[in-house]
Amino acid sequence: MTSVAPYDSKPRPPAKWTKLPVVHQLRQSVGLQRGMLVAGLIITGVFILTSLFAPLLAPYGFSQLRDASGPFGAQQPPDAAHWLGTTVGGYDVLSRVIWGSQTAIVVMIVAVLLSIFAGVALGLVSGYFGGWLDRILVVVSDAVYAFPSLLLAIVMAIVISGGRSDLVGGILAAAISITVVFIPQYFRVIRAETVRIKAEAYVESARVLGASNFRIMFKHIFRNATRTLPLIFTLNASEAVLTLAGLGFIGFGIEPSAAAEWGYDLNKSLSDVTSGIWWTSLFPGLAIVLVVLGITLVGESLNDLADPRLRSRRAPGASDGTVAETSVVPGGTLVAGPGGLAGLEGPASPPTDGIEARE
Template identity: 55%
Template sequence: MALPGFGWTTRVWRTRGLARWMFWIGLAITAAFVVLAIFAPLIAPYGFAESRVDGVKLPKLAPPSSYFIFGTNDMFYDVFSRVVWGARTAMEVIVISVIFSVAIGVPLGLVAGFIGGVVDRVLVFLMDALYAFPSLLLAIVMAFLLNQKLGNGIVAAALSITVIYIPQYFRVVRNTTVSVREATYVEAARALGANPFTVMRKYLFGNVIQSVPVIGTLNAADALSTLAALGFLGMGIQPNEAAEWGYDLNRALDDPLIGVWWTGLFPGLAIVLLITGLTLVGEGLNETLNPALRRRRMLPVRFPARAGADERETEAGR
C-alpha cells in the first residue's frame, strides 16, 4: 500500500519486466554510495587531505596492501579515503544542484506557461539562450566566475552546475502548463474567483510536477559527470577543500607510465558506478511512471460467486 501522496510507489511495485530490475539495481548502487557519503568519517581511515599520521608522512605511491587497501597517490593521500570522502562530495553537489535547479526552473516554467504574453516570451528567450550553450562550456564559465567570489568549494561547484539544468525544468514545466491551463477544472477555479497564485499552487503544480523526479534522477547522473569534468580540468573543487574524483583522475594521468594503476582506477570506477546507478534509477522511473512504456503485473481475475446459478444446476441434476 502506497503512502498518501506517493502513488508512484505502487506503480513501481506493480511494474514488471526490465524497468523494475533497472530501478531496483540502480537504487541499490546509489544507496551504497549514499551510505559511504553519510558515514564517511566512520568508514574512511584517514581524512580526505590527511597525509600525516602522528607526525609520520604516509608513503608515496604505495601499492594496495593490508595497510592501504587502495594504495596511496603522489600527494601522500590514502586513495580509499579519497574515494569514500569523494562520495560525500558527489552527493552534496548533486543534491544542491538538483534542488536549486528545481527551485528555480519549476516556478519560472509555471509562471511563464500560465501567464503567457511578454513574460513568457522573455523567459523563453533567456532559457533558450542558456540552452544554446554546450553544457560543459557553460559550467566552466560559471565555475570561473563563481570561484572568484565563493572560492573553489562545494557550493561554487554546485551552483555552476545548477545553471545547466534550469532550462530543462523550465521547458518541461512550461510546456505542460500551457497544455493544462485551459482544462475545465482550471476554468472552474477561475470562475469561482481563485487568484492566479492559488490556481498555480493548488490546481496546476501537482499536475505539472509529475515528470520532475525522472528528470531529476537523470540530471543527477549528468551532474556527477560534469563535476568530474570540472575537477579533471582543474576548474572544480580543490583537494584542500574536499575530495573530488575528477581531480584525482587528473593527478593520476601520468601514473600508468610508471606502472602505478591504482591511483586512477578506483576514482574512475566510483564515477562509473554512481553514474550507472543514477541512470538506472532514472530510466527505471521513466518506464514505470510513463503509461505508454509501463508494463504492469497481471493481477488474477476472480469472478463473484454465483450462488443462485449453482443451486439451479444442482436441482436440475437431480
C-alpha cells in the same frame, strides 16, 4: 452441498506505505524492469549511505599524509595498511574515494534543488500568463540550453572563486553552472504542462468563482504540473556528478587540502597509468561510473513506469483448460444442462436430416 462463504463486496484499501513513491514503482515494475530499478536503488543507496557515514567509514582523513607510524608514501600499492593504495601525492585512495562521495552529493543536491525552484517558478509564470513575457523567457531558455555546460562551469569557477579551487568556491562554481544549464529543462516541462492544464474545466471554474491567479497557479496547476519532476531530478543528478568530475579533471576542481573530489584525483593519476600504477585512477573512475549508472537506472526505470506505453505488463498465466464450477445462484452450482460441462466441451453431434428424423 457445501456452503458458500459470503462475498465481501468492499475490498480492503491498500496500506498507506504502498503509495510511497519508490515503493509504488517497485510494486508496479516486473521482470527486467524491476531488476534495473532494484539495482539502481541499491547502488544509489550505497552512495548516499557512504556520503553520510564517511567520517566513520574512511580509515584516514581526505588530506591526511601520515599516521603514528610515519608518512604514507607516494604511489604505494594496496596492502593491509592502505587497502586501495596511495596516490602520487601520498593520500590514501580509499579515504579519498569515500570522502569524495560527500562532495559529489553536496554539489548534486544544491545544483538540482536550485534549478528546480528557479525552473518551476519561471515555467508557471510563463505558461500561465503567456504574452511577451512568455516569448522572452522561451528565447532566453533556448539560448542558455545551447550553451556548453562544462564551458559555463569553467567561467563560473573563475568568476566565483577567481581561479582558486577552495571548497566553497569549487562547490558553488559547479553547482551554479549546473543550475543555469538545468533551469531550461525544468522550465520547458513546467511551461508545457501549465499551458495544457490552464485550459482544463476545473481551472476555468476556479477562475469564474473569483480565485486569484496566485491561488490558481499554486493550488490547482502546480500539483498537476510537477508530477514528472522526480524523473528529471534523477536524470539531472547523474549529469551533475559528471559535470563536477569534468570540472575537476581539467584543473578547476577542488584542491585536495580542502575536500576530496574524484575528478581531481583522476587528473593527478594520468601519468601513473603509463607507469603501471593502476590503483590511483581505477577506483575514483569506478566510483564515478557506478554512481552515474545507479542514478541513471533509477531515472530510466521511473520514466518507463510513468509512461503507460513503456510500462511492462505481466504475461497472463498459462491456462490448463479446466473450467471451474462457480456458484452464481443461491443454493448450488449452475450447470450447463443435461450433458453438464462436458456436453458443452465435447464434439458436436452430426446434423440429422429430415428422413432420419421421421424414421
